Amino acid sequence: MNYTKQIQDIASKLFTEGKIDIFIGYQQNSFDDNQVPVLITDPAEIPKLVFSDKSVFNLTNYLKFEHTKNKRVGLVVKGCDSRSLNLLLTEKQVKRENLYVIGVCCEGVTDDNGAKAKNCEVCVMPDPVVYDEILGNPSGKKPYRVDPDVAEVAKMPLVERADYFEEIFQNCIRCNACRHSCPLCYCSKCCIDQETSTLYNGSNTVSSAVHALLTWSMHLAGRCVDCRNCEKACPSHLPLHLLHKQNEKVIFENFQEHLSGMIADDRGAFYKYNQKDPDDFIM
């Protein structure tokens, strides 16, 4: 999966035709073989652009910042990224006409150790669902699979599971990098920001971390596209995907196989309902 050349060509064409102001892509890290996102405004910088299975980050995150808002942006999306883009479009956070989207049919990215990333193992949609131009050959939708980590944790006895999570929550330092890196966390005021209100979380304690993380994952339930930007950003390396994948599993199994961002104008699972939704858990 190497589209460096194609993406450079498309980017320079877009700049020459004056179609975009900014191009968001990946560039090589200077100190290791990983890649970091890059925002290009000067066509001279185009040779920096690369794309390979190291192009891990979900670039749609950068659409929420002030310097890309209301600008004409070209960007590269993989399958999962395009799903978050779909949701951003549905939730009116970006204007489609401002975007030029290069969709890549993803063959899976690698993690820091060069192994196939864990979210790619359970990926349901490697092909872009929104794009202006598509690179690679679509391989189609994949059947949904329960995340193996979630399944494993769910198997633990209650007390063990509670202890397991307590340790995770204790390591949260409330830096909010997770929220910052999530493309779908675009609210100008967030309920897990500490300064917002003491009502919502208060001090830097375990209980406030629990409160913040659970509330945050509820806000992403039925919306999260499993790009795992949050996990990559977390300095404490918390397995945040456990929360999201657990919610995704419950939602998929109970709400007509809802998967977020797969179709245009399909809002999150909590913004619609079906009269036949499960009712047996209610007395």
Add this chain to the structure above:
Amino acid sequence: MIRLGYLEKNTFLEAVNKKSGANVLNCYQCGKCVSTCPVSSYMDYPPRVIMQMIKLGMKEEALKANSMWFCLTCSACSGRCPREIDIPAVMEAIRHIAIEENYVNKTKKVKEIRTFHNIFLDMVKRYGRNYELRMMAEFNIRTRNLFKDMHLAPKALLKGKITIGHEHVKRGKAIRKMYAMADKLEKSQKG
């Protein structure tokens, strides 16, 4: 008189629904099936009444009737049923239940119908295909009515309508194995 009262579980209804894939409870007794059915006048109880019997759990009466044996599976009724009940499937289901549980109607007419079907299946078992003349003859022998339809035979033979010789499936073994295995499967499903 039929006595009705508290029925803990209508197992007959459940069995029929399961086997047929239809839901007999949908029936609202409009009778469209009865006047549609070409043979309802031959039946002990017309389809509408059979439906009601199933609903009331009158297993014995329904299974002992000759109704389902007269069903031609012409599907005219189900095509007109306003509640979209697959009536032929229901008839087939109670026919099979009657066979399994030994409730089969004992009258001569039903016996003859069953004899015919058995001869037919035997014929297919033996040759893989059926053959009308032989079937007719065998039927007459088994029902001890040697001369039934015999007046047709010479004319039909003469006209070449029916022929004397007949073809077999080449791999007759495969057919016989199929019979045996299907029978085995049936038994294992029941058990």
Add this chain to the structure above:
Amino acid sequence: MTKLTYFPGCSAHGTSEEFDHTLKLVMKTLNVELEEIPDWNCCGATSAHVMTENLALSLPLRNLVLAEKLENNTMGIACASCYSRMKSTKKYMDEHPDKAKELTSSVIDEGEYTGKVEIKSMLQFCYEEVGVEKIKSLVKKSLSGLKVACYYGCLLTRPKGVTQFDSPEYPMSMDRIMEALGATAVDFDYKTECCGASFSISRTEVVHLLTGKILEMAKEAGADLIVVACPLCQSNLDMRQPDIEKHLGKKIGIPVMYFTQLMALAFGYPEKELKLSKHIVPVEEALSNIGKVVETPQQPTKTKKAVPSAESEAK
């Protein structure tokens, strides 16, 4: 030349040889090659589904599996009963792949079932794949003057969910084909009533009643002959007609022909190819109407109406 997998059914080589024969003639004219399923077996109609469950599914399934070995997408079936059994089995198997797997692995020993072959009755094939226009273009000898009652029976169009072909109550496909051949199709309200085929041998009195009514209605509708697309219908209507006449105590004398016989005739094959001698009720008189001028049928003579406005075609 297009290829079509062909399932003749047991009666094609027995009572309905003329159907099989003329079908092959017609297909030749239509430039269709019939490929018979090798070593096919009886589909089990009309007895297997009455008595058993697994066998009733296995008999047709074996044919379906064998048919998949020929590389045609479509299978044509001559007999309506066979068609119904095979198509409903296919529908069941497509909806219950587990059952298909169970049967192909344990009961039938001929390979996998995938469900790739589509099933059509020969009438359906002529109407849908060939088309009325093409048939019309191939007519060499118009059948004008011949008034036919098209009889479909139960299983060609019913149940709707299985056959997915024409109307279950008042189908018109055969009528359209007959009109394409130049014949006049009369309004025939009994075209889908059951003839009692499966009681042909065991309960003949039922057949007499049902078939008698159909014959009477066809006569009433003013038809010269009845056209059918099923060997069982044909043998009931034709072979048993003398008995029925005795039963009713009156003469009917309406011949019963296969639609393929009339097609072959219109396509220019000589009459001897139609194997007319096989008919119990003679056909010759009816066929002699071909070419005669007939008054337009079915238009009721207009009497003076109470109110002029009622003339309008309200519906």
Add this chain to the structure above:
Amino acid sequence: MARVGVFVCFCGANIADFVDVPAVVEEVKKIREVKYAVYYKYMCSDPGQQIIKDAIAQYRLTSVVVAACSPRMHEKTFRRAVSEAGLNPYLLEIANIREHSSWVHQKNKKAATEKAGDLIRMAVAKSIANEQLHEISVPVTKRALVIGGGIAGIQAALDIADAHIPVVLVERSPSIGGRMAQLDETFPTLDCSQCILTPKMVDVASHPYIELIPYSEVIGLEGYVGNYKAKIKKKASYVNFSLCTGCGACTQKCPVKVPNEFNMGIDKRKAIYTPFPQAVPNKPVIDAEHCNMLLKGKCGICSKVCEKGAIDYTMKDEVIEREIGAVVVATGYDLWDPKPYEEYGVGRFKDVITSLEFERMVSASGPTGGLPIRPSDGKVPKTVVFIKCIGSRDEAKGIEYCSKICCMYTAKHAILLHHKVHDSRAYVFYMDVRAAGKGYEEFVKRAQVETGTTYLRGRVSKIYKMGDKLMVRGEDAQLGQVVEIEADMVVLATAIIPYKTNPALARLLGISYDKYGYLSEAHPKLRPVETAKAGIFLAGCTQAPKDIPDTVAQASACAAKVCGIFSGDALKKDPMISVVNPDYCSGCQNCVQVCPYQAITTEEIPITRGSKETRTVAKINEGVCQGCGSCAAVCRSMAISLKGFTDSQIINEIVSI
């Protein structure tokens, strides 16, 4: 610093017997914010209320907690008392220590006392976060829009107009009257439909408070209760109504004949026509689809014969606007097309007709002069079979529901047939006879006994032709036998279905409709005329199948509802509704999605003060919001809060225990 006063009620012995009230008061006094706490025998009594009023003044209370019975009982009483003492009424909180403590823990006084203390603590905590709220006042435009000029629309319009409220009545066809104008006589009294309807039609035309806009359609509705703006498209009639005298010369001379839809196509009308002789307004319109002049530019006869020069071939559709405060939807019903009943030969047999065709035939002013005739040969039928439930109660071919009126009109038709053709014989195939209504069962009996109509229980399976007779085969389930009837004519009692444009109209009005296309009422039992959208009401068959008495009753109910809205200059509303903080709103519009009342729209605001660039934020329409709080719960950025139940109020309650 909040200053809370707590007033605990004994409720006679109801509370005091099971809760140690003085102890509770002592406990409550320990709360920092509580500046005053007292108990009294009956807080809701005048002296009790006086205690509260006095304390508010004396202790400069900023909020009040009354611990007594359920807020559903006396919240209004105490709010009034607080308000009379000069405090904002929404600074009151009730602690429900009767229904939730003393009455349900009668065997455990200690626990009940503790619980009462906790409940009061919660109420105090909540009251600290209470804000001053003010009743919302929405100004209203006192004009009603009635959509549909059938009997429902006519009745609603007349009732509203009689209360001196202006009404705009929009009718899509050239004349009002609707389905009822097509009927001959009406069950169960057999009075002539025209005789009771036409006076009302004339009243509509001459009523000073009714603006009748015929041959028009509503194409847009904006706003909310009391403040709607409707867009109405007036279809080009090509006749200048102000010049036309309705003399009828044009309709006589017009050379084009078209099937007459008013008579179900039994006879013909001209291309320029009035739908029926008693039409209101009695002015012709040109049917543009068939007029030679409009289609081919040739003819022009009507223009030549019109002495007043009222014909104007250049006329165009026109859109007008009306400001209105409430809407009554009365679009009526349509008939189900029985084509799927192929077994009955529908479409093939001309003598198988629908009940409305039969109705037009037996109508004295109808195309056959009141005599039923066979469309095939013009003969008068002697044996007529009526088949009920055509399309109704038939999931396979039609619809699941019962059309409600067919049992009665079929009985009527049997009687009318007997009146018109004395030696006739009527058979009715039925599944049930549903004659629930005043005088209905008696009416069916009249059909069965007086006219000798034979009722057979069963659905007909097939109709076929024998010569010029129709053979009708069905089972008589009572006999348990199949019967065949030799009939001259068959009348199918076809189902009634909602008008096909209902879904589009519902979307346009912002109301909901069911799977059949009937418009949905707000509550099936208790709010049968309201829709979920305030200020829009339903009358007649647009909501569900109905007979004339029910339709008229519902129309009058609509009128009462409309007059209720217009009874003051402004609508008063509870202030406990949602409010958006635009600074926090990120504009995701998920709240718009979940709002059941379409009360949330969006607006553009500058990104920063004075900036030209804008961003989209949610906006709540005070007039429409009902205060359910769905939006507040789905708002991730806390931009929406529900007044009276804000996050801080609820969290204060949670953490105060």
Add this chain to the structure above:
Amino acid sequence: METQEKEVKGSVQSAENPGLTAPADWQPVIIGILCNWCSYAGSDLTGTSRIQYPPNIRIIRVPCSSRVDPWFIIKSLQATADGVLISGCHPGDCHYIAGNYYARRRFLVIKNLLNFVGYHENRVQFSWVSAAEGAKFAQVVAKVTDDIKKLGPLHRYKKENF
């Protein structure tokens, strides 16, 4: 909420922290959030009918079950509550047309999520109680109280600094 007066023999284990116990006569705190139109009215009916139920529940009134943000539940569990009961109108009966359908989806997900991270599934329970079901409300409260008594006190993530 201190109910124990004298030493009682035996103790209750916390389901999530088996090491932590409470005396056998320990009384849990349950927060009940009820919708105004059905469940709150139903609980009033329980009172007017004088049907008795355990005194552990503290009721909060909201207009509709759809007003219940999942974090009210999290907050309750971090405050004094040992269990939470949320009750609304039966499906199809919502005073606000469809509020409870939206709420039901969130409830299912939060219930599973809380269980996933280590809260016993019975800590948070839901019911539909109509305004006519006074007796049902009493039964529901009795069941929830009973369930939570068995689970013992909740210790995880309690916030002490309110």
